[in-house]
Amino acid sequence: MNARVVPTVELGRRYAGELPELALPWQAAEVPVPRLLVLNEALAADLGLDPDWLRSDDGVGLLTGTRVPEGATPVAQAYAGHQFGGYSPRLGDGRALLLGELTDNAGRPRDLHLKGSGRTPFSRGGDGYAAVGPMLREYVVSEAMHALGIPTTRSLAVVATGRDVHREVVLPGAVLSRVASSHLRVGTFQYARATDDPALLRRLADHAIARHHPAAAETDHPHLALFEAVVAAQASLVAQWMLVGFVHGVMNTDNMTISGETIDYGPCAFIDAFDPATVFSSIDTAGRYAFGNQPVVAEWNLARFAEALLPLLADEQDEAVALAVASLERFREHYSEAWRGGMHAKLGLPAGLAADTASALVTDLVTLMQDNHVDHTSFFRGLGAAARGESGPARDLVLDLAAYDAWAERWLALSPDADRMDRVNPAYVPRNHLVEEALAAGTDGDLEPLGVLLDVLAAPYDVRPGLERFAEPAPDSFGRGYQTFCGT
Structure with missing residues (x-):
């Protein structure tokens, strides 16, 4: 029998090599009793990693x-950030490490990053560890977002460490391995700007352009074009969040990527009853990051990005500010266009519909949904059935039937495209009660509910028999005071 060939894994050092001022070499903490809980085989294969090897001792060693x-240099990344509006000049990877970069099957660079790998000089008094539950949450929700077609970091694996993690209670520890286009954040630029080193800021911006927005390099003003590209990417991203009912929960500037990917799934959740004031995060006591505030917060964060970039935009500050303001003003246009287009698709509206007709229809629908606290996911999916002549699934969710009937009469007169609606209105999202059920079981060592949930969420638009409970709103017993926690 031939001996098994151990694959060679090469991790690039592009970030650490090009930006050493923002990369502190560091090592992950030892893992007492590693146990692989969940592995994303499809993602592993796309990264050129052998899933069978990743299950071996050496593979789990990489994942932790x-x-x-040989030759790899894990680093803790430096960044600053506004957290709940307050500026912190030195945040950084307090419980995370960038192992390096891999190249996927399409030839694109991808960061391989750890979360929960132990203390670093950026830990600020924290223990640097993570618990099984929050790491499984990030795995579930990030992979659900990927299946929904929303730009996101992805989860490669979760490994239990065998180490107790002390929070309000003692919890089993875990390490998440995360894959991203990069981990460049608005906070990365804020940190570089605070060093008062224009050359570092320029190198960082050029690195971001080359990695994420290469078209900017071909313009007359590459750094302004970088800002405009990030504005457009974030406007599109947040619009997609709003269209599926996703609440990030902690939209600090260190949690906004330059790539336009969703990152850092801490106290995230999906809304059930439609309400713009919905807040799940236990630490968001003022509702700063409520569901309906997310577009406004994204624009605010981008203003902080603009401030960091000012030295690259013009020699004179007044000129730089004017350029940044003019570009930032396009955020609302980009966002509105993305959101309107998404709503038109969700309602199956025909092309060429008069703008005022579409706008009135959408505005009235949002009012109807909010006034009646309808279940967001079920209602839009039910509208697809209504477009086929089956009014019940959507209508039965509304208390004010007269208001619904009046709105539906206007909408149905436009002959909505039900097939198009089913392609953009998911039947399955990570319902909060189902996520909690899977996480509780997984924390106790039973991974079967997690596996079932992941299988369901991998095909969110395809209704399958026997999965009815995954499409239903939370039972009344789940309660209205549901809270999520960041896990630190």
Whole structure:
């Protein structure tokens, strides 16, 4: 029998090599009793990693950062950030490490990053560890977002460490391995700007252009074009969040990527009853990051990005500010266009419909949904059935039947495209009660509910028999005071 060939894993050092001022070499903490809980085989294959090898001792060592390939240099990344509006000049990877970059099957660079890998000099008094439940949450929700077609970091694996993690109670520890286009954040630029080193800021901006927005390099003003590209990417991203009812929960500037990917799934959740004031995060006591505030917060964060970029936009500050303001003003246009287009698709509206007719229809629908606290996911999916002549699934969710009937009469007169609606209105999202059920079981060692949930969420638009409970709103017993926690 031939001996098994151990694959060679090469991790690039582009970020650490090009931006050493923002990369502190560091090692992951040892893992007492590693146990692989969940592995994303499809993602592994796309990264050129052998799933069978990743299950081996060496593979699990890579996934925990305790056995890295020769030549690899894990680093803790430096960044600053506004957290709930307050500026912190030195945040950084307090419980995370960038192992390096891989190249996927399409030739694109991808960060391989750990979360929960132990203390670093950026830990600020924290223990640097993560618990099984929050890491499984990030795995579930990030992979659900990917299946929904929303730009996101992805989860490669969760490994239990065998180490107790002390929070309000003692919890089993875990490490998440995360994959991203990069981990460049608005906060990365804020940190570079605060060093008062124009050359570093320029190198960082050029690195971001080359990695994420190469078309900017071909313009007359590459750094302004970088800002405009990030504005457009974030406007599109947040519109997509709003269209599926996703609440990020902690939209600090260090949690906004330059790539336009969703990152850092801490106290995230999906709304059930439609309400713009919905807040799930236990630490968002003022509702700063409520569901309906997300577009406004994104624009605010981008203003902070603009402030960091000012030295690259013009020699004179007044001129730089004017350029930044003019570009930032396009955020609302980009967002409105993305959101309107998404709503038109969700309602199956025909092309060429008069703008005022479409706008009135959408505005009235949002009012109807809010006044009646309808279940967001079920209602839009039910409208697809209504477009086929089956009014019940959507109508039965509304208390004010007269208001619904009046609105539906106007909408149905436009002959909505039901097939198009089914392609954009998911039947399955990570319902909060189902996520909690899977996480509780997984924390106790039973991974079967997690596996079932992941299978359901991998095909969110395809209704399948036997999965009715995954499409239903939370039972009344789940309660209205549901809270999520960041896990630190």
